[in-house]
Amino acid sequence: xxxxxxxxxxxxxxxxxxxxxxxxxxxxxxxxxxxxxxxxxxxxxxxxxxxxxxxxxxxxxxxxxxxxxxxxxxxxxxxxxxxxxxxxxxxxxxxxxxxxxxxxxxxxxxxxxxxxxxxxxxxxxxxxxxxxxxxxxxxxxxxxxxxxxxxxxxxxxxxxxxxxxxxxxxxxxxxxxxxxxxxxxxxxxxxxxxxxxxxxxxxxxxxxxxxxxxxxxxxxxxxxxxxxxxxxxxxxxxxxxxxxxxxxxxxxxxxxxxxxxxxxxxxxxxxxxxxxxxxxxxxxxxxxxxxxxxxxxxxxxxxxxxxxxxxxxxxxxxxxxxxxxxxxxxxxxxxxxxxxxxxxxxxxxxxxxxxxxxxxxxxxxxxxxxxxxxxxxxxxxxxxxxxxxxxxxxxxxxxxxxxxx
Numbered sequence: 378x379x380x381x382x383x384x385x386x387x388x389x390x391x392x393x394x395x396x397x398x399x400x401x402x403x404x405x406x407x408x409x410x411x412x413x414x415x416x417x418x419x420x421x422x423x424x425x426x427x428x429x430x431x432x433x434x435x436x437x438x439x440x441x442x443x444x445x446x447x448x449x450x451x452x453x454x455x456x457x458x459x460x461x462x463x464x465x466x467x468x469x470x471x472x473x474x475x476x477x478x479x480x481x482x483x484x485x486x487x488x489x490x491x492x493x494x495x496x497x498x499x500x501x502x503x504x505x506x507x508x509x510x511x512x513x514x515x516x517x518x519x520x521x522x523x524x525x526x527x528x529x530x531x532x533x534x535x536x537x538x539x540x541x542x543x544x545x546x547x548x549x550x551x552x553x554x555x556x557x558x559x560x561x562x563x564x565x566x567x568x569x570x571x572x573x574x575x576x577x578x579x580x581x582x583x584x585x586x587x588x589x590x591x592x593x594x595x596x597x598x599x600x601x602x603x604x605x606x607x608x609x610x611x612x613x614x615x616x617x618x619x620x621x622x623x624x625x626x627x628x629x630x631x632x633x634x635x636x637x638x639x640x641x642x643x644x645x646x647x648x649x650x651x652x653x654x655x656x657x658x659x660x661x662x663x664x665x666x667x668x669x670x671x672x673x674x675x676x677x678x679x680x681x682x683x684x685x686x687x688x689x690x691x692x693x694x695x696x697x698x699x700x701x702x703x704x705x706x707x708x709x710x711x712x713x714x715x716x717x718x719x720x721x722x723x724x725x726x727x728x729x730x731x732x733x734x735x736x737x738x739x740x741x742x743x744x745x746x747x748x749x750x751x752x753x754x755x756x757x758x759x760x761x762x763x764x765x766x767x768x769x770x771x772x773x774x775x776x777x778x779x780x781x782x
Contacts, residue, residue: 411443414477418442418510421479427515436544437514443476445535445567446507449492450475450482451499461500464492479511484535485560505560506654507535508598517541519633519647520594520619526550529589529611531582531597532656536564538598543573551575552589554582556657583658585611592616600629600653602699604642604770612636621653622646622768622775624695625661625702628688629653630763634770641771648764650688661702662719670708670715670726673739680749681734682714682727689763690752696777697751698744716744755779 409417419437422428428437449472451462462483465472475482485491485505517538522528528542533555542551555561558579565577578586582597583605590611597608600623612618616636623629631651634644655661685691685703695701704715706726713728723740725748736745755761758781769776 408474411441411473411477414474415441418477418479422511422514425511427511427518429518432545433514433517433541436541437510439544440537440540441571442507442510442537443473444570445537445540445564446472446476446482446484447567448484448563450484450507451486451492451503453483454498457498457500459500461498462486462503463498464495466492477510479509481509481512482507485557488557489559503654504657505534505557507537508653510537512651513538513541513598515649516596516598516619516631517545519631520596521617522546522594526593527589527591528552528594528596529585529592529608530554531585531595531608532556532599533561533564533577534598535560536568539564539575539577540568540571540573543568543575548574549576552578552586552592554578554580554586556581581658583607583656587611595619597621597656598653599656600659601656602659603774604634606772609636609640609642609770612642614638618642618644621651622777623653623655623659624692624699626685626691626695626698627652628691628695630692632768634768641769643767643769645768646763646766648762661700664702664704664717664719667704667715667717668722668724668739670706670713670724670737673724673726673737674743675735675737678727678734678736678745678749680752681729683734684752685748689760690755692763693751693755693779694748697747701744716748718742718744754782758782 428434447467449464449466452465454461454463483503483506486499486503487501488504527550530553533539533553539553553575561577561579585607591613592611593616595608595612595618597620600621608618614636618634620632621629622632629652630646632644632646634642636642685694701716701718706713706715711728713726715726717724721741723742723744725736725738725745727734727736738745758779761779766777766779
């Protein structure tokens, strides 16, 4: 299919007014206005192959992303250690153009803090964002929707992706669930400003929304450790679920699953090293007090800890140890890599000694033994890419295998 050329923005018959009806936005006087910025974004996304079909091209052309960022966003402070963020508000000359860059923009930190709440810098962790448009449209294209499809979205966020789906399918066909009531309220306001009125639900998106079921398509704009049974049960047979499966080592991949008549689902990964913030119920637990790392069984490691610096290898390691977290420590003048299962207390610590990786382990399971076994078996099969892995879901926990496994 040939890429579409950049299209014009919404015309007189559409529901969106240039500049949100407020007479323009900061930055327009000295640069491009929001209509021109949207056209440029469409051109870039079609040129990169992410935006591939006319209906989604029309949606991106019409929906003003800046309306969903009126409260500002957080910008990462260059060189800050630990990572720090500073607000960029609507009156900043950089704000409007930044809204139309193909970049994710952090909109909430530490679960409650929004850009207007602070002055200066903050060093807490981001908890909500406006996902980069290129990733959103890639996922919407991969969702393979048709006219008349009912869609359930897990994670409303700012509401931008919700608006794109409303434009493509119609308000009545879109249900979006957001766990954070304040985030959902801000999204509802922005959607209303743009003329959209989907069914917005405040609640645990991992439970879906059974009152609107069955759905033809389900899409999650957050990372998941597993595929909840509720999402499969609320998808009609033959329907599609698009989720990003992740682990606490933070290698993740986009999966497209087809739901079957018997209540199971199966599919494959789509590639691209896709990453999302984890759904809040899937956040890792606090590590707590670290164990005595000098008390365990020590041996030379067949594989060094540096093997999991590679994205695909780390994903395979997660299959062996899905609830393990990684911590880098400096002890006794050396750098150590600690893998810890906070729930069971099992751990493995690795370090280099005279060019040889060493491992010490303790607990009810041997974490690094399992990781080495998985990676060795995967490599023996030719280290197939994640796109060739097969996913089968018959319970809450997916079975993920690779060719030759």
